Amino acid sequence: LVDIYAPWCPVCRAQEPILESLQAQPANAELVVFRVDFDNQRDVVRSFRAQRQSTLIAYNGATETGRSLGDTNAASIARLVASTR
Numbered sequence: 001l002v003d004i005y006a007p008w009c010p011v012c013r014a015q016e017p018i019l020e021s022l023q024a025q026p027a028n029a030e031l032v033v034f035r036v037d038f039d040n041q042r043d044v045v046r047s048f049r050a051q052r053q054s055t056l057i058a059y060n061g062a063t064e065t066g067r068s069l070g071d072t073n074a075a076s077i078a079r080l081v082a083s084t085r
Helices: 010-024 042-047 074-082
Strands: 002-005 034-037 055-060 063-069
Parallel strands (some): 002 034
Antiparallel strands (some): 002 055
16 A cells, blocks of 8 residues: 655645554555655556546556545445455
8 A cells, every 4th residue: 555645734634543553454554655755656646647646546466456535434445455355
């Protein structure tokens, strides 16, 4: 899972505990989260075609399985994470 994050972003801060909770679940033991700093890693942000912070991009191997922008709903983020399996 790629997490396009900015420390000043309130949506990113709301997503953080949801992601932490999902990572702690046994079903997601294989989940790897890569946090990309929206402000300081602009080349990486562009490579993922992310327009804004608070973007979550799910992958299963090299295949993108979904993405969300500005989502703070735990259930829909959980569905996104489940798509990585």
